Amino acid sequence: MRTTINIDEHVLARAKAEAGSRGLTLGEYIQRRLAAPEPEPAGQDRDLPVYRGPFNAAIGEMSNAELLDLLDQDLPLDKRR
DSSP states (O other), X not given: OXXXXXXXXXXXXXXXXXXXXXXXXXXXXXXXXXXXXXXXOTTSSOOOOOOOOOOOTTTOSOOHHHHHHHHHSOSOGGGOO
């Protein structure tokens, strides 16, 4: 199928160069690029693990800064506080 599109000349030149470097025609290159799954953006839309317990009673509810201070100490958890 043939179609006509308006595209920036710099983008077209880059696409042609990319296609040529891979031994593809411009049409093949565009089809492969559009058919390929898009990579997930780094650090976005990821499910982060959530710790749901059991919790150590020695820690209780503390701020992140307090927890980091405790982790810097060389005491067992039941002796911290």
